[in-house]
Amino acid sequence: MIFTVAIDGPAAAGKGTISKAVAAHFGFAHLDTGLLYRAVGAKVLAGGEPVAVARALDPVDLEDDSLRTPAVAQAASEVAVIADVRSALVDFQRKFAARDGGAVLDGRDIGTVICPDAAVKLFVTASAECRADRRYKELSGKGLDVTSEQVLADVRERDARDSSRATAPLIAADDAVIIDTSDLTIDAAVARAVAVVEAAKRAVG
Template sequence: MDKKITIAIDGFSSTGKSTVAKQLAKELGYVYVDTGAMYRAVTLYVMRHLFVTETNFDVEAILRHLPFISLKFIFDEKLGYGEIYLNKENVEKEIRLMEVSRNVSRVATISKVREMLVKQQQEMGKNKGVVMDGRDIGTVVFPDADLKLFMTASTQTRAERRYKELCGRGNEVEFNEVLENVKERDYLDSTREDSPLIKAKDAIEIDNSELTLEEQFEKVVKLARDKIAEKD
């Protein structure tokens, strides 16, 4: 029987981390955890309470409400992975809206928010057999992960992917708005003081600007199976 490993997938926004992580978890029979969805759910909560608006960013109010935020992934057999629930409400679709994307990197800079979510993420992955994607999985959440991948792609490519995704969901957005959002998130994610987005020294970088989903998946599956074989 194969020994289970911990797989950490980090990278910039819209590099397809979640897509390949879901595919990989399904292929291996592992648990998939989308940490970005957790930060988005917290962001949605504080936006609903108007703690984060275009003119307001009330960190004290956000911190006061952290005890009232309950996050849970509930497995959906039809999808083959878990969707995020915020206080028992499925918010998987709502957290993907452009309004949430505009604010999630700001909320993620709050150290207490990161501390709360990192603890939850470490608990989810303590038994191994997990594929987790985000910004700081291989550097902070699981610095001893058996396999670390770092996904990247050109800014233009990522903006085009995000634009198509949003349009496909029926959202009315301008491409330039999406492009600027990608650039802004890159800057905020990479320059924040607490757990900035950086490539772990032992991570394998995958630039998927020119790769098809199939090519990317084949590459990632081989890396995972090779690492599992090393453990046997």
């Protein structure tokens, strides 16, 4: 059974948490597509050429713990605007989405570009202030030296870049279900997502 769930949204909106929970609930495979760009960004920071790195990316490259640092996140957003980098990673994502048994992919252009025919499309969002507060707590909890003002500025800068890029900008698909997590608990957001997927699964039999 091929059943694809596409989950998009800006940084720190909760799409990763929701995606993992939905995948676990239904027994689907999960791919955090942002890790593809983070892996490319990390290799670029180490001196690699963006397009060459993207074309040679290996699944094992996604298992590096250092991919979660702010510097790598920034580099990922910068390489993501390069059309040839995005093109190199499209096949990787589409092959994953077409695997038997169901798949959940989360990112920024899954429902609009990677899997426009996905059975379910969700767009998970939250206010910039709410997302910055979550990210600040996450980073400071890891001992990183950041300020809340700096994190909010980074979130707004990344939102602007992701939403205005010429190739695959961050936008909700026309048929996506919007889930705003600003005032939702994790459990409530996950329950809402699961309910949407359940309804879609019933519709296709």
